[in-house]
Amino acid sequence: MLLSLDALKETPSQTAGPYVHIGLMPNSCGIEGVYADDLGSVMVNDKTLGARIAISGRIFDGAQTPVRDAVLEIWQADHTGLYNSPSERRGTADPNFTGWGRSATAAEDGVFRFETIKPGRVPFKDGRMMAPHITVWIVARGINIGLHTRLYFPEEAEANAVDPLLLRIEHRARVETMIATRTGQDYTFDIHLQGPSETVFLDI
Amino acid sequence: MSMRSNDAPETGAFFGRDRTWHSPALTPGYKTSVLRAPQRALLSLDGTLSETTGPVFGHGMIGELDNDLIHNFAKPGESAIGERIVVHGRVLDERGRPVRGALLEFWQANAGGRYRHKKETYLAALDPNFGGCGRTICDDEGHYAFRTVRPGAYPWPNGVNDWRPAHIHFSVFGHGFAQRLITQMYFEGDPMIWKCPIVNTIPDKAAIEQLIALLDWNNTIPMDARAYRFDIVLRGRRSTLFENRLEGN
Numbered sequence: 001m002l003l004s005l006d007a008l009k010e011t012p013s014q015t016a017g018p019y020v021h022i023g024l025m026p027n028s029c030g031i032e033g034v035y036a037d038d039l040g041s042v043m044v045n046d047k048t049l050g051a052r053i054a055i056s057g058r059i060f061d062g063a064q065t066p067v068r069d070a071v072l073e074i075w076q077a078d079h080t081g082l083y084n085s086p087s088e089r090r091g092t093a094d095p096n097f098t099g100w101g102r103s104a105t106a107a108e109d110g111v112f113r114f115e116t117i118k119p120g121r122v123p124f125k126d127g128r129m130m131a132p133h134i135t136v137w138i139v140a141r142g143i144n145i146g147l148h149t150r151l152y153f154p155e156e157a158e159a160n161a162v163d164p165l166l167l168r169i170e171h172r173a174r175v176e177t178m179i180a181t182r183t184g185q186d187y188t189f190d191i192h193l194q195g196p197s198e199t200v201f202l203d204i
Numbered sequence: 205m206s207m208r209s210n211d212a213p214e215t216g217a218f219f220g221r222d223r224t225w226h227s228p229a230l231t232p233g234y235k236t237s238v239l240r241a242p243q244r245a246l247l248s249l250d251g252t253l254s255e256t257t258g259p260v261f262g263h264g265m266i267g268e269l270d271n272d273l274i275h276n277f278a279k280p281g282e283s284a285i286g287e288r289i290v291v292h293g294r295v296l297d298e299r300g301r302p303v304r305g306a307l308l309e310f311w312q313a314n315a316g317g318r319y320r321h322k323k324e325t326y327l328a329a330l331d332p333n334f335g336g337c338g339r340t341i342c343d344d345e346g347h348y349a350f351r352t353v354r355p356g357a358y359p360w361p362n363g364v365n366d367w368r369p370a371h372i373h374f375s376v377f378g379h380g381f382a383q384r385l386i387t388q389m390y391f392e393g394d395p396m397i398w399k400c401p402i403v404n405t406i407p408d409k410a411a412i413e414q415l416i417a418l419l420d421w422n423n424t425i426p427m428d429a430r431a432y433r434f435d436i437v438l439r440g441r442r443s444t445l446f447e448n449r450l451e452g453n
Contacts, residue, residue, distance in 0.1 A: 023311025062239035085257035100259035142236030144227035
């Protein structure tokens with residue numbers, strides 16, 4: 001018999017379901033008085049360093065219909081490229097920036113929105129610098145395991161062109177599915193779950 | 205986060221996810237998945253700092269009643285109606301290490317299977333003393349516990365006569381964003397589990413069994429509440445076998 005490595009198996013994922021808001025953002029769905037605030041609803045304060053930006057968008061299903069019951073979480077570095085996390089060993093991130101945010105797609109029009117700052121660059125494993133990006137995670141009814149993707153910035157064409165992850169996308173036409181569009185300090189990032197414009201999702 | 209002073213945070217990349225153990229994206233028995241499943245292959249990426257790091261939450265954010273669903277929405281002196289239970293367990297990683305400081309959020313229907321949500325239309329009544337949300341943070345050994353009422357089964361418009369088994373939704377934060385997990389906990393002995401199209405999106409029976417909490421008789425509180433035990437396993441991290449690498453192995 002082979003030596004057993006005795007590793008545990010990861011707990012299997014299940015869909016977040018249509019009522020995910022009850023647990024993740026109770027105040028927003030009318031369950032008030034349990035938590036003071038919904039976690040992740042505010043990422044910045046008056047002292048946060050870096051360029052203020054807003055990110056909004058919608059998630060479309062395979063029939064091009066907006067998904068109106070999803071929850072998105074984003075995770076990003078501060079303006080210098082440091083993460084506000086205990087496993088960040090390169091320095092201390094801006095204490096006035098959480099780096100993490102949570103937003104639901106609105107029940108009416110399916111729009112999600114984050115107010116944050118533009119992240120600095122973070123090194124890839126081999127030391128090459130990645131282009132500025134935001135890690136995005138999506139859960140919803142009908143999604144059995146959370147979907148990971150990244151948002152990149154359109155004005156960073158030079159950095160995007162040498163980004164180690166974007167370079168790995170074989171079908172070059174799909175690169176643009178990870179790049180937001182910009183109007184001033186407002187970015188739009190629409191996500192397509194399936195079909196011809198399907199967003200690149202990651203196994204990370 | 206509670207961290208022993210001599211215990212540096214781990215920074216290695218995570219074990220790859222076994223996507224044959226998890227549900228595939230497309231599971232037509234669960235109808236909503238059909239138009240919400242990506243059709244193209246995922247782009248695989250061994251963890252970078254953007255995935256090996258993640259938000260960690262302090263115990264200070266947790267209110268006194270956050271882990272008591274029997275009372276956290278109830279009027280003073282009143283409590284939720286239903287079978288009183290304690291749900292507890294440990295959060296471990298695939299190497300069997302406790303995930304200390306892990307944030308758990310949970311949500312559920314009331315004892316009659318009714319959710320407090322404006323999109324929910326099931327005719328079972330709301331309980332005026334039950335909200336249905338809670339959260340807690342694991343201690344240094346990865347233990348968590350909360351008190352609630354056992355949720356009821358409820359019907360849903362999938363097949364003509366589909367009912368969800370009694371379940372509690374869990375959202376879990378480990379130490380890296382790649383560990384982020386949402387799942388559902390079921391109850392030992394519930395015959396509804398094996399009929400459920402959402403449960404049956406999981407291909408392996410052993411994986412389904414990992415979601416079933418066991419009646420924990422020894423921790424049942426006499427004349428008060430029964431106990432269920434539910435352990436959660438998050439992705440493990442590679443050990444730093446070669447220290448000259450920038451980030452882990």
